[in-house]
Amino acid sequence: MESQGESFDALIVGGGLAGLAAAYTMAAEGLEVLLLERGDYCGAKNVTGGRIYINPVRELFPELWKKAPLERPIVHEEVCLMGRKSSITMRYDGAELKAEPYQSYSLLRGKFDKWLAREAERKGAMIVTKSRVDALIIEDGRVKGVMAGGEELRADVVVAADGVLSFTARQAGLQKPIDSKNYALGFKEIIELDPEIIEDRFNLNGNEGAARLFMGDATAGKFGGGFIYTNQSSLSLGMVVGVDALTENPDIKAPDLLDRFRERPELARLIKGGETVEYSAHLIPEGGFKAMGELWGDGILVAGDAAGFSMNIGVTVRGMEYALASGYYAARAVIQAKQKNDFTRAGLAIYADLLNESFVMKDFINFKESLExxxxxxxxxxxxxxxxxxxxxxxxxxxxxxxxxxxxxxxxxxxxxxxxxxxxxxxxxxx
Ligand SMILES: Cc1cc2nc3c(=O)[nH]c(=O)nc-3n(C[C@H](O)[C@H](O)[C@H](O)COP(=O)(O)OP(=O)(O)OC[C@H]3O[C@@H](n4cnc5c(N)ncnc54)[C@H](O)[C@@H]3O)c2cc1C
CATH class of the missing domain: 1.10.287 (Helix Hairpins)
Structure with a gap:
């Protein structure tokens, strides 16, 4: 960052999928956008299980999907009900899963987010990494910019895309009080393995991919589930467990759960000989519609996990498409607000209309009871x-x-x- 008090059309806090989608979309329309990401690079601090569903966001980014660094299309599904000493697995192979365009892919955020950041930069967005936003600048009740590394940066609008527990949304008074029942802890490891071994063990032809979900003893009978996804030359193995299930059972430790899971014969055979090259843990906002705070205010919009756009309905854990779509709609709202030069709460209300008309809010309303x-x-x-x-x-x-x-x-x-x-x-x- 060069000078103090520099001003932009939009400032984006966080370079995950929500922030990058917003940056890409606004920059493509010629807006001056600065995105600040605290990680060493976009993707460095981002955790996901590793499966993205493209259909709902295919048309929002038509240029991107042809060249996106996705891992394998998921063409085999398995769900496993685990008892302590038994398991029952249901495998689903549908012709439509194997037909292009594929509905979902495995992906690695370290690769994907870095690539998306480059695409946003190509459109003209400015992305500064290793740069943590410390506070919002709020004047007369309206967000006017951010403080980062002691510098004051101003913009017509700030997009809070800083992930779960978003401090920017909280500082702007948009979040509901945090309630642990609305959060899950996700932890996962990436295990490198030869592609041929992966294909052999998962019964895959060539670049095909598989997804396996596990419930029951996978999480020691606690609310949550385990997963394993095949990447090109690695496996993403992990689990998601309700925060309350962990705090109410202090004898259950997250790392022990993962060890226990990977030692199950159903998993051990799949990962044998693999090398764990990455371990990560992250919170997931699972409260859904009922836990959502305000999605916009004077001079600010909230997108992705920061807005609570993650959803667990048992057979799917989804957050990445919601992050991409809400980032996109936040950008469209800013573009329209700029045409009217109105960045007040009223001027930015178009964001809510766009979300309400899209799959995003329709899904969250349809599944508002899923957590209970x-x-x-x-x-x-x-x-x-x-x-x-x-x-x-x-x-x-x-x-x-x-x-x-x-x-x-x-x-x-x-x-x-x-x-x-x-x-x-x-x-x-x-x-
Ligand atoms: C274990 C696990 C499994 C999951 N599985 C799936 C799955 O299979 N499919 C799926 O669709 N979703 C899944 N999810 C959910 C999904 O990963 C999230 O919904 C998604 O990553 C949200 O993207 P985001 O851009 O909103 O937030 P994030 O990816 O968290 O990005 C927020 C960014 O903001 C940055 N940041 C935060 N604070 C600041 C600051 N003060 N200044 C600057 N930068 C800041 C962070 O470094 C980060 O890069 C899973 C999540 C977990 C944890």
Whole structure:
């Protein structure tokens, strides 16, 4: 940064997907944009499980997807219900998963964000890394810029894209008070492995990719789940666990959970001989619509995880498309506000309209009950064990006569068990 008191059309705090999407979109329209990222480079501090769904954001960035450094298209899906000593896996191979354009890919943020930053710079955005924003400049209740490294930087509008627990959104008074039940802790490692070994172990042809999700004993029966995704020459292995599940059970330590998970035979065989080259941990805002604060104010817009745009509905954990899309819509709102030269809360309200019309708010409203529905202890402990016990008896051939299948099922599916399952079904109807 060269001079004090320099002024821009827009200042973006955070160079993750939300911030970079905003920078790319505004710069493409000729706006003067400065993005400040505290990491050594964009992608250095960003954690994700590693799977992006392209469809909802394909048209927002039509030029980008052809050349994006994605890892493998995900064409095989597996969900595994883990008991302590058993597991039941459902594999899904659909012709549509294998058809182009692929709906989802594995990716590595270190590579992807760095590339997206270069693309935004090509459009004319200024990106300064190793630069932490320390405070917002707020005058007469309106955000006027930021303080970074002792310098004052001014802009018509600030985009808060500084991720979960966004201090900029908080300083602007836009966030709701933090409640631990609305957050999960995600931790993961990247394990390098020869591509041919990956393809062999996951039954993949060439560049095909696979995603496997695990629930139940993967998280020691706590609210959350484990995952493994195939990259070109590495695996992303990790898990997401509710913060409350960890704090309420102090004997359960996150690193121990991951060790326990990777030692399970279902995982150990897949990662054998691989070298862990990266370990990371990060919070995820999972509170959804009910936990969201204000998304915009006088001179400020909030995008990505900073706005709470992450969602866990069990079969998918999504945040990256919401980050990209909200960054894009924040940029479009700024572009329109600039045409009217109105950066007040009223002038920036178009951001809410754009989000409401898009998949972003429609998804968050549709799934507003998902956290309450899924935070149901029986789902993560009792049912995986029950399913394992039923399978054990169904498959076992004893040394005497074998029970009828109906008798076996009846042994486990008692009236109270069926009542419990119906209750679960009723909960599930909300999402
Ligand atoms: C373990 C895990 C698994 C996940 N799995 C998936 C998945 O498979 N698919 C999916 O779609 N989503 C997944 N998510 C969620 C997804 O990764 C996030 O929703 C997404 O990264 C949010 O992007 P963002 O740009 O909003 O925030 P971030 O990527 O967190 O970017 C925020 C940026 O702001 C910078 N920053 C913060 N404070 C400052 C400051 N004061 N000054 C300057 N810079 C600052 C940070 O360094 C960072 O680069 C997962 C998350 C985790 C943790």
């Amino acid at each position: 529905v899924l935070d149901y202890p029986r789902l993560f402990k009792h049912y995986p064990e029950l399913a394992g016990s039923i399978m054990k008896d169904l498959y076992q051939v004893p040394d005497g006569p074998k029970d009828k299948i109906y008798a076996t099922l009846k042994k486990y599916l008692t009236m109270s068990e069926i009542g419990g399952l119906l209750k679960l079904g009723r909960r599930m109807m909300k999402i």
